[in-house]
Amino acid sequence: MNRVIFLLLTICAVYGDLLSQPAKSRYKERTFQLSFFPGIGTNGLESGFYFNRFSLNIFGGMSAGSHHFELGGISNINTNSSTGIQIAGLANIIGSQAYFNLTDGEELSIVNEGFSCNLKGIQFSGLLNFVRNNVEGIQLTGGFNFNNGYVHGFQLAGLGNMAGKQVFGVQMAGLYNIAIRGMTGSQASLLFNYTYGELSGLQLGLINRAVQMEGKNSSPPGPDRGFQFGLVNVSSEMDGTQFGLINIARKVHGTQIGLINIFKPGPYQGSSVPTYGTQVGPLNFGSSGVHTRLFTDELFAAVLERTTGNCQNCTYTPSQMPFTGRFKVVNQNALIFAYNPFDGFRNQVKWGLGYGFMKVFYNKHSMIGADTLNARWFLSAGIRTMYLNRTKNFDPKLSMLHKIHAEIGLRRKKKGPHLFVGLSFNAYFHEGQDLNIGQEVFKTREESLNVQYWPGYSFGLHF
Numbered sequence: 154m155n156r157v158i159f160l161l162l163t164i165c166a167v168y169g170d171l172l173s174q175p176a177k178s179r180y181k182e183r184t185f186q187l188s189f190f191p192g193i194g195t196n197g198l199e200s201g202f203y204f205n206r207f208s209l210n211i212f213g214g215m216s217a218g219s220h221h222f223e224l225g226g227i228s229n230i231n232t233n234s235s236t237g238i239q240i241a242g243l244a245n246i247i248g249s250q251a252y253f254n255l256t257d258g259e260e261l262s263i264v265n266e267g268f269s270c271n272l273k274g275i276q277f278s279g280l281l282n283f284v285r286n287n288v289e290g291i292q293l294t295g296g297f298n299f300n301n302g303y304v305h306g307f308q309l310a311g312l313g314n315m316a317g318k319q320v321f322g323v324q325m326a327g328l329y330n331i332a333i334r335g336m337t338g339s340q341a342s343l344l345f346n347y348t349y350g351e352l353s354g355l356q357l358g359l360i361n362r363a364v365q366m367e368g369k370n371s372s373p374p375g376p377d378r379g380f381q382f383g384l385v386n387v388s389s390e391m392d393g394t395q396f397g398l399i400n401i402a403r404k405v406h407g408t409q410i411g412l413i414n415i416f417k418p419g420p421y422q423g424s425s426v427p428t429y430g431t432q433v434g435p436l437n438f439g440s441s442g443v444h445t446r447l448f449t450d451e452l453f454a455a456v457l458e459r460t461t462g463n464c465q466n467c468t469y470t471p472s473q474m475p476f477t478g479r480f481k482v483v484n485q486n487a488l489i490f491a492y493n494p495f496d497g498f499r500n501q502v503k504w505g506l507g508y509g510f511m512k513v514f515y516n517k518h519s520m521i522g523a524d525t526l527n528a529r530w531f532l533s534a535g536i537r538t539m540y541l542n543r544t545k546n547f548d549p550k551l552s553m554l555h556k557i558h559a560e561i562g563l564r565r566k567k568k569g570p571h572l573f574v575g576l577s578f579n580a581y582f583h584e585g586q587d588l589n590i591g592q593e594v595f596k597t598r599e600e601s602l603n604v605q606y607w608p609g610y611s612f613g614l615h616f
């Protein structure tokens with residue numbers, strides 16, 4: 154009887170030990186493998202369950218992964234993850250058939266355990282580098298780099314790069330770069346760059362698109378900055394800098410520099426950021442705080458100036474005056490046309506065309522919308538650049554006037570234009586005869602280039 158009991162206890166103990174042991178891994182390790190095609194090589198038909206330190210695939214091969222180095226004439230295929238270096242004539246693929254021969258329950262189990270197919274290393278290929286999940290390292294290809302997860306590193310492609318989540322690093326491609334959830338780093342391509350998340354870094358291409366661009370006026374504030382340089386730049390919420398031919402943004406707390414700037418003017422209802430965007434360029438759509446000036450100066454009998462731009466610190470109140478500070482500040486871009494109707498008037502300069510940028514500071518008296526003492530007077534300062542022509546017909550010779558100017562204006566009535574006076578300092582770069590400026594300070598001459606400097610004045614109406 155005792156022998157029977159002892160035998161039963163022994164069987165139970167052994168069986169319990171067997172149950173407590175972890176399941177044997179379905180993967181195996183090899184130092185080296187040689188394949189001609191997937192399944193035809195030293196690891197046989199089960200090659201997809203081997204991790205190899207070194208792999209040589211004459212045409213193509215399949216393995217669970219490579220630890221150090223893998224070379225394929227056509228392709229390298231890994232079902233799991235890879236570390237080290239992969240070189241393929243056409244394609245490197247990581248994560249192919251990752252759930253092969255697994256039931257739905259087994260697949261769900263390993264996914265819940267955090268299973269993913271990643272690259273930690275370097276990939277070189279002629280056409281395609283594909284990673285099912287994340288990349289930490291470098292991908293170089295003549296065609297496409299594609300992965301569904303994060304990228305920490307560098308992607309260079311002859312055609313395009315695609316990351317399903319955020320990129321921390323650099324994407325460079327001949328046609329396009331895509332980082333779905335965000336870009337922290339740089340994207341450069343010949344066609345377009347895109348992120349559906351935040352841009353903290355640089356986009357350089359013909360067309361750049363970001364949902365949100367970080368900048369010094371972001372909320373909450375931080376050190377990140379977003380920059381777009383291209384033919385067309387687009388952002389939904391732009392707190393960084395856009396530099397291009399056409400810049401488009403919905404909410405702007407940053408800077409747009411371009412020929413055409415399109416934006417929604419501030420202030421924005423519910424915004425926690427008190428500073429709104431600055432536009433620099435001749436054509437701005439969505440402007441606020443615009444003005445028209447009609448005045449005369451030391452060169453022209455009549456100068457017409459029309460501005461577009463945005464209010465820098467307006468609030469969502471009836472007066473739009475800022476909660477803090479003594480002035481409402483507007484950043485304005487001016488298109489300028491100047492004309493002398495009579496021959497011989499003021500040194501025989503007939504007409505001029507130009508562009509200028511200025512800041513206008515309107516006084517704040519109160520936050521009440523009906524307060525007529527708000528914007529009763531203003532101060533302004535800026536720069537102007539003009540082409541001057543001495544006859545009615547266009548003269549292609551160099552004739553450029555640059556000036557720094559400042560004005561003060563006062564409105565006498567409750568409503569109506571401001572009367573203003575201003576001072577300026579002028580530098581005139583030209584070929585040929587000097588202008589006969591009585592108040593000339595000094596001039597320089599170098600071969601055919603002449604430069605004259607003088608102080609100037611202006612007075613007129615500010616509408």
